[in-house]
Amino acid sequence: MRLIQRIRRSQLYRSVIRHPAPRDRRNRAAVVLTNLVLHLHAVAISRHAVRIGYTWCLGGIAFFLMLVETITGVLLMFYYRPTTVHAYRDMLELRDVVSFGMVREIHRWGAHAMVIIVMLHMLRVFLTGSYRPPREFNWVVGVMLLLLTLFLAFTGYLLPWDQLSMWAVTVGTNMAGAAPFIGHEGPGSAWITAGGEPLITSQSDVRYLLLGASSVTEETLNRFYVLHCIALPLAVFALCALHFWRVRKDGGISGPL
Amino acid sequence: MIDESPLLWPQSASAVPAWLYAVLAVFNAVAALRTGKTWRQDPSAGRFPLALISFGLYAAVAAAALGLFFFTGKLPGLPESFKRFVDSSLNAATVCVLWWGFLFAFLLLRRRLVSPNSRPHVLNLPALAFLVALSDGQFSGLVWQPDNFAIVLIVAATLFHLYFALSSAVRNDDRIARGLPPLEGEKREREKVLVWPDLVYIELIAMIVVMTGLLIWSLALPAPLEAPADPLHTPNPAKAPWYFVGLQELLVYFDPWLAGVVIPGILALGLIALPYLDPSPEGSGYYSLASRPRVAAAFLFGFFGLWLLLIVIGVFFRGPNWAFYGPFESRDVPKIESTRARPLSTWLHAPGAASERPSEEGRRSGTVAILLREWPGPAFLLAYFLILPHALQRGPTRAFRRRVGAVRYHAAMFLFLFMLLIPIKMLLREACAVNYILYLPEWGWNI
Secondary structure, eight states: HHHHHHHHHHHHHHHHHHHHOSSHHHHHHHHHHOOOTTGGOSSSGEEEEEEHHTTTTTHHHHHHHHHHHOOOOOOOOHTOOOOOHHHHHHHHHHHHTSSSHHHHHHHHHHHHHHHHHHHHHHHHHHHHTTTTTTHHHHHHHHHHHHHHHHHHHHHHHHTTBBBHHHHHHHHHHHHTTTTTTTTSSSSSGGGEEEETTOOTTTTTTHHHHHHSSSSSSSHHHHHHHHHHIIIIIHHHHHHHHHHHHHHHHHHHOOOOO | OOOOOOOOOTTOOTHHHHHHHHHHHHHHHHHHHHHHHHHHHTTTSSSOOHHHHHHHHHHHHHHHHHHHHHHOHHHHHOOHHHHHHHHOOHHHHHHHHHHHHHHHHHHHHHHHHTTTTTHHHHHHHHHHHHHHHHHHHHHHHTTTTTHHHHHHHHHHHHHHHHHHHHHHHHHHHHHHHHOOOOOGGGGHHHHHEEEEEEEHHHHHHHHHHHHHHHHHHHHHSSOOOOBBBOTOOOHHHHHHOOOHHHHHHHTTOOOOOIIIIIIIHHHHHHHEEEEEEEETTTTTTSSSSSTTTHHHHHIIIIIIIIIIIIHHHHIIBBBGGGGBTTTSSTTSSSOOOOOOOOOOOHHHTTTTOOSSSSHHHHHHTHHHHHHHTTTTHHHHHIIIIIHHHHTTTTTTTTHHHHHHHHHHHHHHHHHHHHHHHHHHHHHHHHHHOBBBBBBBTTTTTOO
């Protein structure tokens, strides 16, 4: 015990953690106020808001899973190369050669869990009426986060480059080719012409924009890889910051008026 | 190397239901003990709680199944004739109608279902039915396909969550009817507690529980990896990722421009618009149904009755050629489904005639001829989207129309009627053999 107290009094410890142990009211408030992660929370919240049967921790679990996905995703990126030559072989190596060859499982099932939890979180927020004013804008941010989660899962689905992933993404992106006006198989696209020539073809429609080609090829793999690893996670974290900020600014976790 | 002990896992897949029976037995035993403890501690409680006996009985049933497996290596199963009956009586339409009936029965009978005496049955019977069905090789193969397990999980989690949310809603609605505040609004509940330790410890425990579950899931089911991608060999069926299979299933009923683009687009738009169409801050911040019965019914129908149902049908009931297969039916036998369904206009013009596409002649005869041929489609859509909301506002939706004003009313009604168009088209196809309300192959705008 004396050793612990000496550590607590040392310059090194006090440079990192600036307040005494959170054993009394004052220091319990201080730890939440001065800690970067904990200060997402208010110092004190009403008792009903910490009841498990009210929130079921769903929002927090969704964010926790996002962190799990980020960490395991970085580990997977050490071994994975998004080219048609390497992608599938790297999958086999991740399974058979790499130590603790379970990271891909955690990443994949974590992604499925995240989709499930985000949907349930939306259900919970709906059933408690928490989308109503003054929280309506935060509900909109939440819907955006749900869509981003689905798109993140979808772009990641292609990366193993096996039959399952390639054809699932083919089926999914074929729908984009049927978009009215802007998809080459969609209704109305034949009406958009320039000098008699059709403007919307399989080389210029919205599916081409998504795939980087007119079918699922290496260009698609690269495009989805960049979206999956950089663009979409950045967007998710930015919107999460806004989402959490607005929870606080709109009056904390919802409760009766 | 296969281990000889049947209870070791994952070497023996048939041991999985046995483990689940064990979990069920423990869960029921704990629930029985907790019920008994609350009863003993509460002096005002009257008769001996029936729930205690029910939980105890379910614990005994699950333990008996486990014992049977331990001594004989077999688990309780279903007779073949019953499986064949289920397979032959199910099709897309019956699954939908059963599911919707179940959802509305659940909502209407909620007061009865959440009472302490029925709680053991509501929680146990679905679990037991699932476990008994797992004894079938075909069914368990379908469930344990690695990517499919997520759908089992989401259905179970949503049911579980919905059940407890409805319990809270019934409790609050009863309190409000008696003139009390909802439980979340009680004075004691409104008092502040410190986030450290009251919330951070819950968060820590939640993280540990989630991570443990995720690790068990990852140890038990390997991530799927099939043959290398090959653009020349299309698998049959080629399925989208499970969260988009619902949209793929819609392709049976709608053309791709609707199923893949317009319907999901309007779905996202409707979700975003929800708080602006129903803007009253009353009744927020606690579980309740009585304070928002209509919007809740609409939302739950969309979430449960369409989004989740279509995923379940697409994942579990669709086999090669996207044909419908029963839960115990082998996917190795290829089926080709034929349908009598044809456009509404052809039914009206030539009842009984089997004209599938308009003739070349009809195609050349210009816009007027097409519109004359297709008059029932626009007439139906006009009546549905324009006249119906106007007619309704004189009756059932009058109060809503007064409260939110014309713009919000019509936007909300459009979104709601658009959502209802999905079950309407499903039933039109399955029950009335109509596949298109509006059929314009010349231009591609089929609805």
